[in-house]
Amino acid sequence: DTGVSQDPRHKITKRGQNVTFRCDPISEHNRLYWYRQTLGQGPEFLTYFQNEAQLEKSRLLSDRFSAERPKGSFSTLEIQRTEQGDSAMYLCASSLEFEKLFFGSGTQLSVL
Amino acid sequence: KQEVTQIPAALSVPEGENLVLNCSFTDSAIYNLQWFRQDPGKGLTSLLLIQSSQREQTSGRLNASLDKSSGRSTLYIAASQPGDSATYLCAVGGQGGSEKLVFGKGTKLTVNP
Secondary structure (H helix, E strand, O other): OOOOEEOOEEEEEEEOOEEEEEEEEEOOOOEEEEEEEEOOOOEEEEEEEEEEEEEEEEEOOOOOOOEEOOOHOOEEEEEEEOOOHHHHEEEEEEOOOOOOOOOOOEEEEEEE | OOOEEEEEEEEEEEEEOOOOEEEOOOOOOOEEEEEEOOOOOOOEEEEEEEEEOOOOEOOOOOEEEEEEOOEEEEEEOOOOOOOHHHHEEEEOOOOHOOOOOOOOOOOOEEEEE
């Protein structure tokens, strides 16, 4: 069990650029989640997958955001045409169904 | 819409003190409740998971209780240590069968040597 890995740890981009983040979950976990956290706030749910199927998406996930989990293993979160309001920590987590969530260290995005 | 509130927002205690962190939620139709710890600039570490059918869970110096009917949970930390300094987050999950966790804003704990 190597834990949940996220890459990159930090990303600085200019407004209007596209960015992609990667998450590698714990191998036996069939659930994978994306959350977003801003300073002083708790994480907010974005979306989750069971295996390769995306089962729920938050209203926060505008059409500029897309997440995939091909083959039910790693996942990517892409943000197109980034805006300054997208600056946040993007957290990935994995779990077995209705069990404890294990979070990665997150990707800190700064949009200039 | 589920809302989770944590009180206090910040807490500073001397080393060795026992302390209680509070969490309240507006909709009692939850599947489970989790307490997490977050160190600055880091991800979250799950401390305790309480299923809706359970009243409490214990791990070492930590004890979490759940009262679904009143919409409350407490995290008790015994004999606090400086290494316990972190932000503690409460999250409720499984409302309406959803896997989505709804988090509070956290309580920032400082344990002074």
